[in-house]
Amino acid sequence: MTNPFEFGRELSDTEIVDRTDEVDLVVRALRGRERLFLIGPRRFGKTSILRAATERAEAAGAIVLRYNAEAYPSLTALAERIVADAAKRLTGPVQKAGKKIQEAFGTLRPQLTYSPLADTFSASLTAAASASEPALIADALSGLDALAATAGKPVAVVIDEFQRVVEDGGIKAEGEVRAAVQAHDHLGYVFAGSKTRMLAEMTGDESRPFYRLGARLFVGPVPRDDFRPALANGFRDAGLTISDEAVEAILDLAEDVPYNVQRLAHESWAEALAEGELVAPERVQATLDRLVSRDDPFYTQTWNGLSRTQKQALLAVAREGGTGLYAGDLLRAYNLASPSTMQTAIGALVKAGVAREEEHQGGIRVRLEDPFFAAWLRLFVAVP
Template sequence: MNPFIFGEVVKDDNFIDRKTELESIVKDLSDGQKIFLIAPRRYGKTSLLLAAAEKLKAKGARVVYLDLFKTASVEQFAAALGKAAAEMRKLGFAEAVKFIRDFVSGLRPQFSINPDGSLSLGVDASPPQKEVFQMIENLLAYPQELAVREKRPVIVIFDEFQEITGIGGEPLEKLMRAVIQKQRNVGYAFCGSKKTMISEMVSKKSRAFFGMGPITHLEKIPSEYFEKYLAANFDKGGFNFSKETLRYIVSSAGSIPYYIQYLAHELWDLKAEEKKITDLDVERAVMLIAKRNTPLYQNLWENLPQTQKRLLQGLAANSGAAIFSGAFIARFQMKSSALVKKSLSLLISKDIIEKDAAGYVFTDYWMGVWVRQNCS
């Protein structure tokens, strides 16, 4: 069986390094801290958070995890908080339904059971916002009440927390800050992958969450950790390879956990019979992955204006280096640094590129490969 996993949360032997970050998160949350974790997508943020959650549960804490990515309204947010409060109590289905109804009856909650046995909750009403905000305030206060009553720590993890800006804007941010900052027995993790949005939330003095707690930026995992992981798994499968090829796999996937797993998975299947992996095989696998995603990338590409296409060509060719230089502007016909800046802003808003420590990069690493292969 192919041991390389991508597109889902990784656990156990597939959870690589992050020991320092994991220990720090567990300690801070156990101490009732309010922490912020910022990481680009596919850096392993969610796997890290869920690993921390398991360790905290083992220490006796009540832990709930809320992913706000699909939450689109304050009503849905209130319902998500209600469901989380029921999960803190570890209630059965009937008890959970009654418990949640007591908090959010005005939303006319609709309950069902998912195939995995978990509770599914929807809403069928839109009461006045003032009423919804009161529900949210009551639900936000609940973790502290539970922690005091049970004399045990309670931990609340918000993933994709930047979505709160679109859900309820500044009023919701201020309400959350007002309630949460008083809670001494509850640890909160506010985590986001849209770096520009989440960074503004915590670094601007005018924003509600400014100065509320320590901020951690999740960096790339050092190559040697992945090289050891790849070697162990390819060894078990009877593959032949060199250390240099393992290093090439990591660099060819941008040193990003998701893409390394993806590329290794592809190589395992590609070379299952021959059982030998070379640098040329790595290049072939990268090309196959990019080609497989052509319909998605082509649709994005065809809907972009020429200036943004030229900027993406430049980013793909130059890895985001010196994009405001005269040489870059001349080569890719960007006319001026102002046009580069405007195009960057528009591409960020379309979620095609983002900024990291190295500069501006494609949010989907394979799209950068595809642009180099097909549009340069």
């Protein structure tokens, strides 16, 4: 029997829980030549939304080129992939690909290679040595726009981990890419990113080139009303029983982060199958303890990489729920000299990808990027 709770890979349209509105909006952008920024914390399911929307838009006749900018060793490699994909999907018969690619991507001076056996293209950009990397991306997108004009169906580009495209080049890179994207009438664009703050600032700050270039869609947690039945069904379909309280315990301990929910549900399901008991909240907690004990080397390494004040701030975040962190009593309890010490420490934790900040009841709440870190801290770090 296969475990119904998958984690750590992008899920497809039929596997994801909820996300109907998000997927609809992305599909609309892809098919309607809109520009959309999909912004959300790590492991909330952005890539899965993109995949589901891509599958659906393509089923409806669109051509969607989807990239993860972090999966390429350089932006040049990404630009080369874009040109090669354009040759494959936007130029018609193979015989015409070379000429059409030269016309559309002339400034990049591409050398196209076709492998008949695998029916694949590869491209090498001979202009790469003299141009900046973001400029190569901008030119590659402009070439796509030119080909999209005569494609006879909607063409769209999805770039996941988009911050990677501009993070090294600063404002200048943002300006170059924006200028290109803004001039394109024939392409739909969806840019997604997990460094929430960075992408949010890039698109929401008037002084930045990407300000108001497109609509913004913020990805939040999957609503519990959708996750609860999905979790219960996964157990029930295998003849296992999980109590309502245990379902709630999974969502609580995972702090509603979809990846963590799926991971804890996966382990709980596997143990229930092996041991055949009713899954109760205590079992879920014990399962999580085993899970973080197994991951102990990873948590230990992260913990050891923090300064003393960062450790204290992390303990406070994990134990106090992430709000009211600047109150005098709390600072004293955690041995932190002043609110600004706390602030600096939290800033460092956010930068290190250990914590994140989210809007909460009109204020800011600090959360652990990996909610299971709290379980590890409870097990292995003494109360101050």
